[in-house]
Amino acid sequence: xxxxNGAEQRFEKVPSIVLAIVGAMLWAATLRxxxxxxxxxxLVVCGSAAFxxxxxxxxxxxxxxxxxxxxxxxxxxxxxxxxxHKADWxxxxxxVGVCYASxxxxxxxxxxxxxxx
Numbered sequence: 623x624x625x626x627n628g629a630e631q632r633f634e635k636v637p638s639i640v641l642a643i644v645g646a647m648l649w650a651a652t653l654r655x656x657x658x659x660x661x662x663x664x665l666v667v668c669g670s671a672a673f674x675x676x677x678x679x680x681x682x683x684x685x686x687x688x689x690x691x692x693x694x695x696x697x698x699x700x701x702x703x704x705x706x707h708k709a710d711w712x713x714x715x716x717x718v719g720v721c722y723a724s725x726x727x728x729x730x731x732x733x734x735x736x737x738x739x
Contacts, residue, residue: 636674638730644670645722646655651715667718671695676724687725694718 644666651663672695678688697704697714706714 635677635729638671638733641722641726641729645657645719645726648684648715648719648722652712661700664703667698668695668700671698676695688719694721 647663647666651660671691675688675695678685678691698708698718
């Protein structure tokens with residue numbers, strides 16, 4: 623967003639509720655779903671991870687979280703998909719779901735703190 627003078631930009635982050643929903647979707651992926659669910663999951667995870675990673679990098683906060691998010695986006699990208707067996711995806715889905723849930727908690731606390739000030 624432009625602050626009016628054109629010199630400063632503010633880069634948004636993925637809201638905590640979105641992170642929590644994506645985390646839940648990843649955990650749900652360990653169950654049996656039609657193929658379309660996994661295609662949707664790739665789009666949602668790739669999109670949210672790419673947005674999170676790029677917004678962090680563009681805001682000059684080249685944190686570990688930004689680079690992990692970029693790695694997650696590449697792993698889940700739907701354009702050049704990584705094909706693994708279901709058994710191989712389960713631990714990945716759980717681990718990435720934990721990352722999303724953890725970031726959701728941290729982001730929620732940050733959002734609450736920002737609202738109280």
